Amino acid sequence: MVSQATAFAPASVGNVGVGFDLLGHAIDGPGDTVTARRVEQPGVRITAINGLVRDLPLDSERNTAGRAVIALLQDQQPGFGVELVIDKGIPLSSGLGGSAASAVAALVATNALLPEPLTHEALYPFALAGEAIASGAVHGDNVGPQLLGGLVLATTERLVRIPVPEALLAVVVHPDWQVETRRARESLVEPFDIATIVGQNSHLAQFLAGCYSGDIELIQAGLVDVLVEPRRAHLIPAFAEVKQAALAHGALGSSISGAGPSVFGWFRDPGQASQAAHAMQQAFATAGLEARSWTSPVNAPGARLVDVD
């Protein structure tokens, strides 16, 4: 019987430009780590939050990890409670799915304590319940890929793993700047005309067709966000220059990760990806912002147990 388990959940690129609230992919780089300990007292308590972000609510009902595990235990009724220790490796409000990763890591750790652990797919509704606390909306474009790895279509009902050519790389650059998720969402209140929608749908369809058929040219034609990026680009200093730096170094496409401020690009060539990462950081530097970058396969692994006692 497992009494304690520790799980890691990776950061992720939300939206992936053309799949607002629907598409995301995992990143092999930063992530959140959560230890779940089985205790006799029912319910969920967060005993510590360590790492990059510490001023998060310890009240488990108001914490994404806590809320997700409450939903899981309410459903599974295992007859025990859980204490969580959260180690944040993803910066807050970075657009890298930090709140989602805490929920996913907490679920994967707690799941290992259950007499009959669920599949990662079956953990999805509980992860959504956690994520809803942070963003005020139910969307699985971060928890989906964090649970399954790779590129994932996350609808309100299900997760669909989308195949991508193995060699594809993502460069993700995170500047020292904060975009509030709620403010980013306000930029989308003004409605959209049908021409813009058809343009975006054309890109989404080409992107998915390209991923399924392994056609890089189609992925490139599709990886263009004409819906959300034009409304949010102004929230990120030097966004146009950072994107241009990615495209100038061979990016198939480049856009905002989640609600920003992180910016991502997809690449075929590791050398170009490395040059692009440097150029994108430099573009942020011209706006006075320090930035970190990660380079990862798009097919990066999802959440996993790292320790079980």
Place this chain on the structure above:
Amino acid sequence: MVSQATAFAPASVGNVGVGFDLLGHAIDGPGDTVTARRVEQPGVRITAINGLVRDLPLDSERNTAGRAVIALLQDQQPGFGVELVIDKGIPLSSGLGGSAASAVAALVATNALLPEPLTHEALYPFALAGEAIASGAVHGDNVGPQLLGGLVLATTERLVRIPVPEALLAVVVHPDWQVETRRARESLVEPFDIATIVGQNSHLAQFLAGCYSGDIELIQAGLVDVLVEPRRAHLIPAFAEVKQAALAHGALGSSISGAGPSVFGWFRDPGQASQAAHAMQQAFATAGLEARSWTSPVNAPGARLVDVD
């Protein structure tokens, strides 16, 4: 040297519910037939329009078939002119791509007269040029599948054939009623909120993922139009009842074909498709409308030469 060629282009289901202006599939049933005759005098003349629709412009610049062939000859400069005889097998303003089919049949027939005929895919820009005359907008969701057959993603730049499970059938029911394309387009002038767009994109993505992976459940989850159908349903008498008749007989989904008034449904089972076709016709009958129905594989063949001299 070919002096005369006759080609048939099938009707098609435009939009396919979730792919407004982008997705369409061919129908094995009605179609337009065009004979192209090589003449010394340069340019394009339409010498006769026969069949179901006769009051179309004979002026080749104002006729979809004429305009498409003019565009082809301007590009190819073969040193001869063409006379066209058009036989309309698709009713006007039916939502079955009638104007597109005339353009496609005329192109495929004329193409056979060229010393080095083009691929059907290469005829796409000329078909778009023809279609633009009829609809006032450039969208390839009818000419695309009519050129290639099956289910096609038609962007402004390219055609992508989308695989679908072989067994899938479409039922298309055409009532004796006309919806003007321009009036249908006016219904889309009011802009759309982001929640509706995300809903539609989720369906589009599931639909495409289902087609590529052969997952019927995903196709069913995706074949729901929350963007355009709610704005246009009122233009078609008894639309809700006709759609309900399709769903009650096992349709994976049902929506408006093109701008209507034709209504289509997708089915797995031939018996259910046949019952649905009957029930859909009866639903139109309760609104006082006679209706014809066709049942066809979704993977229906595209345009082809039927006679060459």
